[in-house]
Amino acid sequence: MTITTRQPELALLKYQPFPSAQNPCFSHMLVCSTAPLEAERPFRLALTQPDFRADFDNNAQNFAQLRTHLFDYFQRQQSNGKSQRVRVVVRIHGYNVPLKSVREEYKQAERKFRDDACRLTESPPDDYVLFLHYAWPSERIGAGGPLRWIRAMPMGLWLLFALGSLLAFLAAGWLAAIGQLCLGIGITLMLLRMVTYFRDRERASTFGVFDAVEMVRALHHLVKEVIPDRSYLSDLQSGKEPRISLSFLGHSMGTFLTTMLIRVLTNVFDPEADSHLWSANTQSGPFGGPSCPPSFDEQANERQREQLAQIGDLFSLDRLILVAADIPVWTITTGRSNYLRSCLRRFRQTFLFVNDADMVLRLASTLANYFVFPSGTRIGGYRLGNLSIKGRTRLQGYGKRVGDLSELELHGALRTQSLCDESTFRCQRWIGYPLNVIDCTDYDDGGRYLSVFTARNAAQRFFNYTATLMAMLAGSLKLSKIDGHGGYFQGKFCMNLLYELALYGDSNSEQPLVGTDDKLRQHQISWIAIPSHQPGFD
Incomplete structure (x- = not known):
């Protein structure tokens, strides 16, 4: 009898403690x-190749090192009598990012953390931070080549090509036109396979989400195992001690994976977690009341959000950062189409980084989702990462201020539409949970990274879109630095802002935020902080 070994779902390829392996706090x-x-392969092929083989062989050693550092940290903190807390930050990449590219992202972040290690040595934090780059199985555009695409073609597509070729080249008149149409449909389906968008989306929802759940569960189990003081563990589970902070930084399709992950992680059958279902109508609960009732009871809202944020025995959702979000713009509206409201309201702070000139979302993603997202209008099918803040280019438009959803808009090809319009979105001005929208369209850091120029009116926007698209295509040939979709991580100021928000949040006592109002104005970034309810409302 042959005994088969179950393959692991995860691999810990890299592990780097800061400021040192002898006394780490990060x-x-x-x-x-x-x-x-x-699907035909039993394992991720890249892990068996020479580039990653050594990293994969160190998988168990890396995990053992993490276990030792966590155990030593909790012992050291308890002997010092300090308040101990572990903070976990998970960064999730987007579409068209193979494992080799994720490793490059890891190295880029490692250089930044190494530069900051001196501060950790001089003034170590009370908390232990785990920063995880999570690599889900994403595929490079065009991967596999034509031979593999042809070999995987279904019989129906072969018949479509055969019929199209027969009619297009041997028939005449309307039959030839039908043949050309068949060929066009077949070529379109082949192109959709080549760009791998739907394949990546399938892998994100099928493998990426559930393997990430296993990752969080493994950390949950590890922390419970390494805490030597059982009484402290009991206090942590009961809420007497602060729970482990769990934050996410998602980019592009990684925001889709992140929001799905939160919905799976949350125990919706927990009595405390589902009590909100009856808060609006004690008689009929979710079956008779409005689908998304607005709530202006701030104290009740805060208590509800704390309950909903609890994941398992130890974790509490803290910060959610969505960058170039490849999810529908309806995600932050107050109507029934906001199917992610139950996810977003669980976080203490949510930050949304947007770029009006993100041509990947504006053209490619919107086109791909035209086939799957049930929108009845063109502008209703736009992606969340293409939102814009009204009047950002005007006097005092840059910087940080308090606002509401009426200050957010979408720029279509021919018109501009506010989220609080009366025809499409019909959104209320507050959504019941706090939201920060950070518009980086005009971001300048000694050079442009997200758009070619600052468009101050509707006529200029079209030329900015065109120029940005051309610059992004030139970027693939190393002729331009413009990347309207991923440029958030290229400029030093924006990258520092992203990581500081992920690590510390908007207001923290450990370190002043790099994104002060003067700095935001200097770098042409507009930030609107939207409270959960109307300010001054009692």
Whole structure:
């Protein structure tokens, strides 16, 4: 009888403690899902190749090192009598990012953390931070090549090509036109396979989400195992001690994976977690009341959000950062189409980084989702990452201020529409949970990274879109630095802002935020902080 060994779902490829391995207070890790890019393979092929073989062989050693550091940290903190807390930050990449590219992202962040290690040595934080780069199985555009695409073609597509070729080249008149139409449909389907968007989306929802759940569960189990003081563990579970902070930094399709992950992680059958279902109508609960009732009871809202944020025995959702979000713009509206409201309201702070000139979302993603997202209008099918803040280019438009959803708008090809319009979105001005929208369209850091120029009116926007698209295409040839979709991580100021928000949040006692109002104005970034309810409302 042959005994088969079950393959692991995850691999811990990289592990770097800061400021030193002898006295760490910050661990930077690269965690990889081992799911294959193609269903026929039993394992992720990249992990068996020479570039990653050494990293994969150190998988168990890296995990043992993490276990030792956590155990030593809790022992040291208890002997010092300090308040101890572990903070976990998970960064999730987007579409068209193979494992090799994720490793480059890891190295880029590692250089930044190494530069900051001196501050950790001089003034170590009370908390232990785990920063995880999570690599789900994403595929490079065009991967596999034409031979593999042809070999995987279904019989119906072969018949479509055969019929189209027969009619297009041997028939005449309307039959030839039908043949050309068949060929066009077949070529379109082949192109959709080549760009791998829907394949990545399938892998994100099928493997990426559930392997990330396993990652969080493994950390949950590890922390319970390494805490030597059982009484402290009981206090942590009961809420007497602060729970482990769990934050997410998602980019592009990684925001889709992140929001799905939160919905899976949350125990919706917990009595405390589902009590909100009856808060609006004690008689009929969710079956008779409005679908998304507005709530202006701030204290009740805060208590509800704290209950909903609890994940398992130890974790509490803290910060959610969505960058170039490849999810529908309806996600932050107050109507029934906001199917992610139950996810977003669980976080203490939510930050949304947007770029009006993100041509990947504006053209490619919107086109791809035209086939799957049930929108009845063109502008209703736009992605969340293409939001814009009204009047950002006017006097005092840059910087940080308090606002509401009426200050957010979408720029279509021919018109501009506010989220609080009366025809499409019909959104209320407050959504019941706090939201920060950070518009980086005009971001300047000694050079442009997200758009070619600052468009101050509707006529200029079209030329900015065109120029930005051309610059992004030139960027693939190393002729331009403009990247309207991923440029958030290229400029030093914006990258520092992203990581500081992920690590510390908007207001923290450990370190002043780099994104002060003067700095935001200097770098042409507009930030609107939207409270959960109307200010001054009692």
